[in-house]
Amino acid sequence: MAEAPFEPKIVAFLCRWCAGAGADLAGTSRIAYPSNAVPIRVNCSGRVEPEWVMEAFRSGADGVLIGGCHPGDCHYVSGNYKTRRRVYLLRKVLAEMGIEPERVRLEWVSATEGAKYARVMKEFVAELKKLGPLSLERKEKEPTAAPVLPRVGS
Amino acid sequence: MAAKPKIAVYWTGGCGGCDVSFLELGVALLDVLAQIEIVFWPALVDTKRADVESFAPRSIAATLVNGTLRTEENVEMVHLLREKSQLVVAFGACAYQGGVPGLANLASREDILHRMSTNGFHPTPPPGGEREDAPPELLPQAKSLADEIAVDYVVPGCPPMPPLIGLLFDALLSGDLPAPSHVFAHDKALCEECPRTREDRVLSKVVRPHELIPDPKVCLLDQGMICMGPVIRGGCGAACPKAGMPCTGCVGPTPNAGDPGLAMISALGSLVRAGEEGPGAFAAEDKLLDALVDPLGTFYKYSLPAYVRTGRRSNR
Numbered sequence: 377m378a379e380a381p382f383e384p385k386i387v388a389f390l391c392r393w394c395a396g397a398g399a400d401l402a403g404t405s406r407i408a409y410p411s412n413a414v415p416i417r418v419n420c421s422g423r424v425e426p427e428w429v430m431e432a433f434r435s436g437a438d439g440v441l442i443g444g445c446h447p448g449d450c451h452y453v454s455g456n457y458k459t460r461r462r463v464y465l466l467r468k469v470l471a472e473m474g475i476e477p478e479r480v481r482l483e484w485v486s487a488t489e490g491a492k493y494a495r496v497m498k499e500f501v502a503e504l505k506k507l508g509p510l511s512l513e514r515k516e517k518e519p520t521a522a523p524v525l526p527r528v529g530s
Numbered sequence: 531m532a533a534k535p536k537i538a539v540y541w542t543g544g545c546g547g548c549d550v551s552f553l554e555l556g557v558a559l560l561d562v563l564a565q566i567e568i569v570f571w572p573a574l575v576d577t578k579r580a581d582v583e584s585f586a587p588r589s590i591a592a593t594l595v596n597g598t599l600r601t602e603e604n605v606e607m608v609h610l611l612r613e614k615s616q617l618v619v620a621f622g623a624c625a626y627q628g629g630v631p632g633l634a635n636l637a638s639r640e641d642i643l644h645r646m647s648t649n650g651f652h653p654t655p656p657p658g659g660e661r662e663d664a665p666p667e668l669l670p671q672a673k674s675l676a677d678e679i680a681v682d683y684v685v686p687g688c689p690p691m692p693p694l695i696g697l698l699f700d701a702l703l704s705g706d707l708p709a710p711s712h713v714f715a716h717d718k719a720l721c722e723e724c725p726r727t728r729e730d731r732v733l734s735k736v737v738r739p740h741e742l743i744p745d746p747k748v749c750l751l752d753q754g755m756i757c758m759g760p761v762i763r764g765g766c767g768a769a770c771p772k773a774g775m776p777c778t779g780c781v782g783p784t785p786n787a788g789d790p791g792l793a794m795i796s797a798l799g800s801l802v803r804a805g806e807e808g809p810g811a812f813a814a815e816d817k818l819l820d821a822l823v824d825p826l827g828t829f830y831k832y833s834l835p836a837y838v839r840t841g842r843r844s845n846r
């Protein structure tokens with residue numbers, strides 16, 4: 377039997393005021409988009425702790441989407457700015473860990489942007505399919521992708 | 531007179547600093563030594579593995595292990611010591627969470643061996659097979675002590691500070707033992723015992739320690755140094771901030787902070803400012819964060835094996 381094609385698992389943390397409402401609109405407007413994401417409603421994207429992102433990865437997610445309000449629209453004024461800086465730093469740390477930073481994606485989605493939510497989801501699924509499943513388990517015999525130590529004499 | 535408790539001290543992949551740290555107890559060390567019987571301590575007394583093998587199970591009252599688990603021999607020894615001991619204490623940052631040598635996990639075992647052998651550090655097996663005194667095999671990854679055996683208590687620090695070592699011996703010698711898994715340090719953050727005053731609560735630049743002679747009174751984080759004080763346990767008396775150096779986290783994270791790197795990312799995300807917040811500041815904020823060279827090595831300087839390795843959930 378042929379192996380089933382890889383379907384990435386996504387955890388989507390969506391703020392209730394904008395991105396969450398946008399996702400709802402995508403549904404009520406019957407826009408077709410991939411069903412790979414488990415949405416988790418949060419009050420504000422600023423509430424999403426880096427710890428939750430890692431917990432999602434440890435629990436089997438291949439990608440994490442954080443959806444917040446557009447700049448200037450956050451209902452708590454600056455939650456989305458905090459999140460943007462955290463995601464920027466987290467992605468750097470992930471890269472150093474050997475995890476593709478593209479697996480964490482931050483998007484601004486307003487309550488009226490159901491179509492954007494659907495497009496983001498399609499893009500993200502396509503990107504994660506290219507990256508393949510996330511393995512947090514470092515293979516024992518496999519040299520690191522980019523050796524941290526420069527090879528002496530080579 | 532009751533028999534003195536038998537104590538063992540062992541080193542695995544460490545630097546020797548933990549063994550030396552006992553001397554910092556000063557004259558109090560004489561008191562301690564008078565009340566214990568050292569049955570095994572390779573750094574100090576001529577004792578061998580065979581001696582440990584000859585001990586009855588659980589005949590050692592407490593074994594203090596320092597160092598990262600780095601070789602197969604380290605692993606064999608700590609299992610042996612566990613069997614012979616009533617209590618095992620992870621002594622120092624390496625045994626606790628992997629320590630500085632744990633940063634080696636960012637490179638593969640093969641890369642490390644290649645580096646060692648091309649620099650002539652690693653003796654190649656002579657013709658005719660392995661030498662009897664060949665070095666033990668390197669593990670694929672450095673591990674903390676708790677990755678291999680049950681650990682009863684932790685004395686953190688790189689190396690542990692005298693007051694924390696004192697707390698351990700107070701407990702061991704009085705018999706008034708804390709709950710299992712106790713860490714002999716504070717539960718509250720280092721900032722609480724740091725004499726520096728926090729003013730801005732924003733980070734508007736990132737500087738490395740050699741780039742700045744800091745103001746002696748103001749919080750280092752406020753001055754742009756990446757100080758881990760907000761997420762690290764107190765207990766050391768804020769030794770580094772008092773000396774003008776940012777805390778690099780050797781005592782390990784507070785129970786509240788959990789994963790020190792993720793907690794720092796969260797904290798820095800709140801603190802960073804490059805002018806008024808908003809899209810106009812995004813590029814400048816990113817540039818500011820780019821000045822934080824090697825965030826992974828900065829945040830997990832003493833704890834990479836404990837937090838960054840596998841999908842294993844880490845609650846320490």
Ligand code: SF4
Pocket residue numbers: 720721722724725726727728748749750751752757758759760768771776777
């Ligand atoms: S210097 Fe470090 S430990 Fe002291 S208050 Fe500032 S952040 Fe906390």
Ligand code: SF4
Pocket residue numbers: 687688720762766767768769770771776777778779780781782
């Ligand atoms: S200030 Fe931080 S790095 Fe320095 S001794 Fe204390 S816990 Fe360790």
Ligand code: FES
Pocket residue numbers: 391392393394395419420421422443444445449450451452453455456
């Ligand atoms: S409420 Fe939507 S990002 Fe803050």
